Amino acid sequence: MNALSTILRQIAAALEPHGILVRGVVNFKAGEGPSLTGGSCALSVILLGNVGGSIWPVFTRWQKTYDGPDPLDTWSKQLIRPLAEALGATAYFPSDPPWQPFQRWAMQAEGLKPSPLGILIHPEYGLWHGYRGALAFPFEIDAPVTKATHPCDHCHGKPCLTACPAGAINLTGFDVPACRTYLASESAEKTCMISGCLARNACPVGEKFRYPPEQLQFHMAALVS
Numbered sequence: 001m002n003a004l005s006t007i008l009r010q011i012a013a014a015l016e017p018h019g020i021l022v023r024g025v026v027n028f029k030a031g032e033g034p035s036l037t038g039g040s041c042a043l044s045v046i047l048l049g050n051v052g053g054s055i056w057p058v059f060t061r062w063q064k065t066y067d068g069p070d071p072l073d074t075w076s077k078q079l080i081r082p083l084a085e086a087l088g089a090t091a092y093f094p095s096d097p098p099w100q101p102f103q104r105w106a107m108q109a110e111g112l113k114p115s116p117l118g119i120l121i122h123p124e125y126g127l128w129h130g131y132r133g134a135l136a137f138p139f140e141i142d143a144p145v146t147k148a149t150h151p152c153d154h155c156h157g158k159p160c161l162t163a164c165p166a167g168a169i170n171l172t173g174f175d176v177p178a179c180r181t182y183l184a185s186e187s188a189e190k191t192c193m194i195s196g197c198l199a200r201n202a203c204p205v206g207e208k209f210r211y212p213p214e215q216l217q218f219h220m221a222a223l224v225s
């Protein structure tokens, strides 16, 4: 076991009990990584995220003690920032501007590709996963190159393309204004706002990783706020 895999073990030991998993590692050529706190460029980034409802039980317990804005981001930062400090890493968070290219990193680290919804699809977890943060380091981290199959290539009928009541999902991209207009309508209160994005729900991949109903409603409420 070398020092670098020790870092991955330390991160997993600190975050897995909270449902945040090490999702992958990206190594960069000199000068191509994101900026570190000291001003130099990172040579590696470790992606951290949820798989299915992995974060939900711990997060909702914590949420009962918190009454401020952006609860999921706040919770993630409370867990990841002290770890970054302890490891001498720079932490990034997906919702903090300037937006770091979390999806591009995930494509490199996990070999994932975008679904017609814009979000990346995983061969096992389907559309039911996300990123809670990333830790960047001034050295490379040894990690196997992951190659994933792309489920959309073999999906007959592509049900996600016809499930959206606003027609916002198509092969040329995600029509954000059409989605937003529908979500602000009364009809959405009985559909997407209750059960989550109907197009996402229509995907047959990774069914056992579907988010629980409360988590789906939480994310939809965050999307329209």
Ligand code: B12
Residues within 6 Å of the ligand: 093, 094, 095, 099, 100, 101, 102, 103, 104, 105, 114, 117, 118, 119, 120, 121, 127, 129, 130, 131, 132, 174, 176, 179, 197, 199, 200, 219, 220, 223
């Ligand atoms: C802006 C944004 C949005 C905008 C999209 C506007 C647009 N047309 O691009 C809005 C607010 C609409 C949105 C919606 C959603 N988003 Co969003 N979003 C982001 C955010 C904050 C920035 C994306 C970006 O521009 N990055 C900057 C560029 C430089 O980075 P990049 O990786 O190279 O960019 C890629 C993306 O922009 C992607 N892309 C292009 N068009 C679209 C459209 C959509 C809807 C998405 C999600 C991505 C996407 O392609 C780029 C090339 O790889 C990211 C977090 C992040 N920092 O990446 C989350 C993120 C992409 N979103 C995410 C999710 C889950 C969602 C929602 C499902 C939220 C929900 N309801 O649960 C919805 C999807 C819509 C739906 N049908 O339900 C996840 C995706 C995880 C995954 N599996 O891939 C991310 C990574 C956040 C996270 N914490 O994990 N999102």
Ligand code: SF4
Residues within 6 Å of the ligand: 115, 116, 117, 121, 151, 152, 153, 155, 156, 158, 159, 160, 161, 202, 203, 204, 205
């Ligand atoms: S329904 Fe099919 S095309 Fe749509 S996201 Fe799922 S696997 Fe991809």
Ligand code: SF4
Residues within 6 Å of the ligand: 163, 164, 165, 166, 167, 168, 169, 178, 179, 180, 182, 183, 192, 196, 197, 198, 199, 200
């Ligand atoms: S949230 Fe609803 S309106 Fe928006 S893309 Fe999904 S199914 Fe369509």
